[in-house]
Amino acid sequence: xxxxxxxxxxxxxxxxxxxxxxIKKLLDIMPRKLVVDAIREEVELLRNGIRENSLNEEEVNxxxxxxxxxxxxxxxxKNSLKLKRVVNGTGVVIHTNIxxxxxxxDVMENVKEIAVNYSNLEYDLENGMRGSRxxxxxxxxxxxxxxxxxxxxxxxxxxxxxxxxxMAKDREVIxxxxxxxEIGGSFxxxxxxxxxxxxxxxxxxxxxxxxxxxENAINEETAALLxxxxxxxxxxxxxxxxxxxxxxxxxxxxDVPIIEDLGSGVLIDLSKYGLEYEPTxxxxxxxxxxxxxxxxxxxLGGPQAGIIVGKKEYIEAMKRNPLTRAFRVDKFTLSALxxxxxxxxxxxxxxxxxxxxxxxxxxxEELEDKAKSLYELLVNNIKCEKCKVEIVxxxxxxxxxxxxxxxxxxKCIMLxxxxxxxxxxxxxLREYKIPIIARVYKERVFIDLRTVKEDEFNLVVxxxxxxxxxxxx
Ligand SMILES: *Cc1c(COP(=O)(O)O)cnc(C)c1O
Numbered sequence: 001x002x003x004x005x006x007x008x009x010x011x012x013x014x015x016x017x018x019x020x021x022x023i024k025k026l027l028d029i030m031p032r033k034l035v036v037d038a039i040r041e042e043v044e045l046l047r048n049g050i051r052e053n054s055l056n057e058e059e060v061n062x063x064x065x066x067x068x069x070x071x072x073x074x075x076x077x078k079n080s081l082k083l084k085r086v087v088n089g090t091g092v093v094i095h096t097n098i099x100x101x102x103x104x105x106d107v108m109e110n111v112k113e114i115a116v117n118y119s120n121l122e123y124d125l126e127n128g129m130r131g132s133r134x135x136x137x138x139x140x141x142x143x144x145x146x147x148x149x150x151x152x153x154x155x156x157x158x159x160x161x162x163x164x165x166x167m168a169k170d171r172e173v174i175x176x177x178x179x180x181x182e183i184g185g186s187f188x189x190x191x192x193x194x195x196x197x198x199x200x201x202x203x204x205x206x207x208x209x210x211x212x213x214x215e216n217a218i219n220e221e222t223a224a225l226l227x228x229x230x231x232x233x234x235x236x237x238x239x240x241x242x243x244x245x246x247x248x249x250x251x252x253x254x255d256v257p258i259i260e261d262l263g264s265g266v267l268i269d270l271s272k273y274g275l276e277y278e279p280t281x282x283x284x285x286x287x288x289x290x291x292x293x294x295x296x297x298x299x300l301g302g303p304q305a306g307i308i309v310g311k312k313e314y315i316e317a318m319k320r321n322p323l324t325r326a327f328r329v330d331k332f333t334l335s336a337l338x339x340x341x342x343x344x345x346x347x348x349x350x351x352x353x354x355x356x357x358x359x360x361x362x363x364x365e366e367l368e369d370k371a372k373s374l375y376e377l378l379v380n381n382i383k384c385e386k387c388k389v390e391i392v393x394x395x396x397x398x399x400x401x402x403x404x405x406x407x408x409x410x411k412c413i414m415l416x417x418x419x420x421x422x423x424x425x426x427x428x429l430r431e432y433k434i435p436i437i438a439r440v441y442k443e444r445v446f447i448d449l450r451t452v453k454e455d456e457f458n459l460v461v462x463x464x465x466x467x468x469x470x471x472x473x
Pocket of ligand 1: 155156229294401435
């Protein structure tokens with residue numbers, strides 16, 4: 001006890017640290033309170049270290065030496081913007097927690113042009129009068145998907161809500177029990193349905209729903225039949241569901257529209273690129289679905305948006321729904337979406353230029369080359385006897401609730417630490433000025449090359465060096 005007390009007195013005082021030259025310099029560029037907080041927090045960590053790891057005098061002195069640097073790092077972190085870029089080492093391509101789809105530089109140039117200048121957002125240049133913000137993307141969505149008409153709202157959740165509110169308020173919507181899904185972030189079909197004012201009529205069972213289940217439930221209160229893509233899970237084994245094609249046979253017989261929430265909204269045949277076939281938006285339209293909704297930032301690879309495509313009469317009614325104003329997209333989204341959709345006019349351009357599609361279609365040879373380059377950089381730059389770097393085979397995931405069973409073979413850098421804490425190392429990676437988000441599995445850190453860009457390699461190396469210094473300090 002008394003030994004510990006002595007060690008605490010070895011830690012410099014806040015006032016002394018404020019006089020340290022690198023820390024003092026910070027006072028010119030950031031608020032004093034922030035610097036003092038950074039000092040207090042680092043000192044507290046050191047105190048905890050003494051308490052919990054029973055450091056000896058030599059170790060405390062060693063940590064005291066690096067204390068000013070750690071304080072400067074912490075203060076810089078506190079002074080940086082809260083929403084910031086990270087490196088995605090997880091291999092999950094559409095990772096909702098770290099921003100889903102990336103937008104390419106080319107597309108962002110269009111966004112910048114619109115952002116820093118005035119634009120014809122709601123101005124009809126031909127007639128010199130008020131125009132519609134939806135007009136800029138409507139034609140191209142129609143052209144790509146084959147639908148009659150289209151509009152765009154804030155996200156797919158809003159799209160589903162708007163569709164149900166417009167087409168089924170105070171009436172019934174029939175859904176299969178196997179499709180009453182919950183998507184992360186509390187999007188639940190029964191709840192969305194309730195909010196929209198429509199009444200949910202669920203039919204069939206969890207694993208099996210037949211066409212006659214829908215047919216038996218149709219009555220004069222029925223406003224629509226809803227099909228929901230079971231994005232983030234699959235029911236396997238003894239199952240059956242009704243395809244949109246089969247459902248559309250009921251449409252003619254009973255004159256009820258069919259709505260489909262596709263979730264991801266794929267516009268190209270992914271099986272050409274080694275992925276499982278995922279029904280496209282074009283398929284749904286061809287199969288007779290009246291209104292389809294999907295996300296802009298999942299497999300489509302654009303900005304956050306909810307896209308609605310379908311029969312003109314319904315889309316026109318949606319545009320008049322007051323919810324449309326609440327769900328409306330801003331000009332940045334419209335600009336990014338239009339530029340992204342344009343890339344789809346030529347499929348090979350889309351696959352090459354849209355980051356999400358590029359990462360999903362990356363060949364194993366390409367991933368291996370990237371792994372080798374990063375490996376070389378790492379072994380040449382890290383000095384750590386306790387750390388082993390290897391290239392290993394692994395699997396990446398699509399993410400975003402898309403193709404949940406798909407396992408894409410990939411290459412990873414695997415880091416093994418001897419006698420050092422892997423969780424502490426991972427925390428340092430997350431704390432780095434540009435955080436490195438890695439996968440931790442069985443006491444190892446994995447960095448998947450599928451989601452790391454070549455121009456991020458130096459960052460990854462610096463982050464790992466920072467982390468290794470941290471755990472060894
Ligand atoms: C992802 C998803 C949603 C929600 O889409 P957001 O664009 O995130 O609002 C709704 N339905 C399905 C089937 C989905 O997969």
